[in-house]
Amino acid sequence: VNGADLFYNGFKLSEFGDPYGLKKLGIENVGVIFTRGVLLDIAAYKGVARIEVPYIVTVADIEGTLAKQKIDIQEGDVVLFHTGHGNLWMKDNEKYKAGTPGPGVTAIKWLIEKKIVMVGSDTAATEAMPGENKDRMAEAHQQLITRNGIYNHENLDLSALAKDKVYEFVYVFAPLPLKGATGSPGNPFAIR
Numbered sequence: 001v002n003g004a005d006l007f008y009n010g011f012k013l014s015e016f017g018d019p020y021g022l023k024k025l026g027i028e029n030v031g032v033i034f035t036r037g038v039l040l041d042i043a044a045y046k047g048v049a050r051i052e053v054p055y056i057v058t059v060a061d062i063e064g065t066l067a068k069q070k071i072d073i074q075e076g077d078v079v080l081f082h083t084g085h086g087n088l089w090m091k092d093n094e095k096y097k098a099g100t101p102g103p104g105v106t107a108i109k110w111l112i113e114k115k116i117v118m119v120g121s122d123t124a125a126t127e128a129m130p131g132e133n134k135d136r137m138a139e140a141h142q143q144l145i146t147r148n149g150i151y152n153h154e155n156l157d158l159s160a161l162a163k164d165k166v167y168e169f170v171y172v173f174a175p176l177p178l179k180g181a182t183g184s185p186g187n188p189f190a191i192r
Contacts, residue, residue: 008149021180028177030184033151035117036077037171037190040065041162042101043084050084053099056128057081059110062103069167075115078171082158086122089155100125104132108140112148118171119144120153120188153188166192 005012007025016023043051045065051057066072073079081102088096100123103111108127111119119126127140136142144150153173161169170191175184 006146008146022182023180025182026178026180027175027182027184028179030151030175032172032174033078033118034170034172036074037080037169038071038073038077039080039082039158039161039167039169041069041082041165041167043082044068044162048084050087051101053085053095053101054128054130055083055101056104056132057083057102057107058104059107062107062110069165071167073111073114073116077114077116078118078120078153079111079114079116080153080156080158080161080171081119081121081123081126082162083122084162086155086157087159097124100127100129102126102128103140104128105136105139105143106132108143112143112150116150118151118153120156122156122158124154126152126154156188161190166190 005014007013011024040062042057042061042065043049045061045068083101085101102121102123102125131139133139141152144152171188173186173188175186178184
């Protein structure tokens with residue numbers, strides 16, 4: 001998704017990657033993530049059960065959701081987007097994979113300025129697909145991961161948090177230390 005040979009911090013894949021994985025920046029170097037989590041229930045803010053595709057979550061949507069939920073975003077937070085799109089998984093897979101609602105690159109840049117450590121959602125991409133710039137694939141991924149070293153957590157089941165209106169919690173995730181991998185499956189959880 002980096003659009004070139006670049007990885008975070010200016011490293012070049014051609015210098016440290018091989019068919020067996022990464023020699024630098026592998027997920028085995030990431031420890032347990034234990035920090036404040038914030039759920040942005042964009043679907044509830046918009047008054048719908050599910051945000052339809054295509055929809056790009058804007059800065060105004062984020063600010064409106066924060067005001068409605070009476071919370072803020074702080075440095076070091078994990079910010080999770082509930083769009084309701086995840087409810088399609090294993091029920092209507094064609095619609096699920098037809099695109100994803102989520103933040104556009106403008107909203108992602110706004111979150112980056114807040115110095116978050118991770119973003120995630122109940123969609124397969126977290127970001128809107130298609131995004132703001134139709135000719136740039138996964139532009140928000142590039143801003144988050146490649147340029148800023150911010151993690152992205154996709155396909156999260158956020159329905160229970162949204163149903164219970166839990167907007168602040170302790171977020172815990174321990175990635176599997178898969179040597180040389182660019183990511184990890186796992187089971188994050190929220191402590192209320």
